[in-house]
Amino acid sequence: MKRIGWIALSIFYIVAGLNHFRDPEFYLPLIPGYFPNPELINLGAGIVEILLGILVAISSTRKAACWMIIILLVCFIPSHIYFIQLGGCAGKLCVPEWVAWVRLLLIHPLLIIWAYRIKNV
Structure with a gap:
């Protein structure tokens, strides 16, 4: 199970990072307007996610x-907070507001826990 956990984490972040390049229009509306250069933020997030996904796959850098x-x-x-302020609708992504809350209060912490649990594998 531990091996599956770090492999899945690695693949998850590599795919998520690649998606920033494949479909930037999905991510750009989620970047709060008070941040400058949303295109650069999106590209940077994609690059970082890909690199971290690769580094998770290497035991010495995991x-x-x-x-x-x-x-x-x-x-x-x-x-995530900005998405809630928008009522759960930003660009291509429109969900009921409660889903935006679930994303922030449940899914996001689960992703953090996942990375935390894998760190010593």
Whole structure:
């Protein structure tokens, strides 16, 4: 199970990072307007996610990569709050507002826990 956990974490972040390049229009409306250069933020997030996904796959860098994923997820919290402020609808992504809350209060912490649990594998 531990091996499956870090492999899945690695693939998850590589695919998520690639998606920032494949479909930037999905992510750009989620970046709060008070942040400058949303295109650069989106590209940077994609690059960082890909790199962290790769680093999770390497046993000698896994622990540091998992800590960096946790930091990255904390950095994404303003985006989740902004999405809630928008009523759960930003660009292509429109969900009931309660889903936006579930994303922030349940899914996001589960992603943090996942990275935390994998860090010592």
